[in-house]
Amino acid sequence: MGVRGMGEASAWARAVASAVSELRNRVGLTVQELADRIGKDPSYLYGRLNGSAPFNINDWELLARALGVHPIEIARLAAKFAADEGHEMEPTIKLDPTELSRRLQVLQAAPRTAGPEFDAAVLVDRAAEREIELTMEQWSQLRSGTAGDEVSVRVLDLVAEYTGVAAGYLTDLSDAGLAETTEAQLELRNAIREVGGESLLARSVGDVSPAALRAIAASLRAAHRGSSS
Structure with a gap:
């Protein structure tokens, strides 16, 4: 650097x-x-x-x-x-494009904790407001895994903030524990959306294990199916 x-x-x-x-x-x-x-x-x-x-x-x-x-x-x-000081130096991090792509797709498909559903155009607009370089084409490349392995740290931080997850989920792909916990939380968000509990999305689930989060998600879905039959 x-x-x-x-x-x-x-x-x-x-x-x-x-x-x-x-x-x-x-x-x-x-x-x-x-x-x-x-x-x-x-x-x-x-x-x-x-x-x-x-x-x-x-x-x-x-x-x-x-x-x-x-x-x-x-x-x-x-x-x-x-x-x-007038120096254009954007911090970057080297990541596996395929795994990063998978995680970005997971985030884009999951409900956000607050506000409307994920909108790439909104994300790009927020990047522009903060003078972070991110175009729709660049987002598409990141999401598809074709952007290369050098990624802007500020872009990843922005995506994490927008989707309501810890930045480490995108910046530290080696942290398997954080990935499991984050994806279990996202699974719970999906379950809450499926049963029509959007008002619960912004509430913290606290220090709950990934297995427990997935069990809660399964229970919500089962209860919803039972009430619908």
């Missing part, structure tokens, strides 16, 4: 340093405390925060854990700082 090894930090690396500083301030850590948390000498951290050298990939993981965020949050905030 624009980092030049161990030499002088690039514009992107300086934006990352600004993001780390912002997150450090949010949680109220001193540089010394953050250095202790990531197991580095304070001079190492100071050198990267002041732009003398870039953070490396291993640093990102350590920093994210120490700051209580996902590494993608660092990238997202860094992109904002880069844009403020």
Whole structure:
């Protein structure tokens, strides 16, 4: 992402340093405390925060854990700082296009927790309002799995927000537990829609296991069939 090894930090690396500083301030850590948390000498951290050298990939993981965020949050905030400085740097993530396509299709078919059904045109309009690059053609490519494996993090965040799911469902395809829980919740949404309980869609189901969510969905459908016969 624009980092030049161990030499002088690039514009992107300086934006990352600004993001780390912002997150450090949010949680109220001193540089010394953050250095202790990531197991580095304070001079190492100071050198990267002041732009003398870039953070490396291993640093990102350590920093994210120490700051209580996902590494993608660092990238997202860094992109904002880069844009403020006039640098067009869109954070991207490498994902399996086929699996991402499957999940996007699942989301598009499921009821949303609030508002009308999924509308790709509305999604594209929301992207434009936030200056996120997303056209109908690009959405179609993402949904069909033909867009390639480099995907905009901000696009995925927007889709997750619009459909009412955790961003990690789209940005961390390796998290099987989150995928199972999310898809069980979506199955319950579908069951609620089928039985005409739209007013229940926006209500939280709390900390319920995927198996229990699917059992609830099956019970709703069974009860609805019984009342209709």
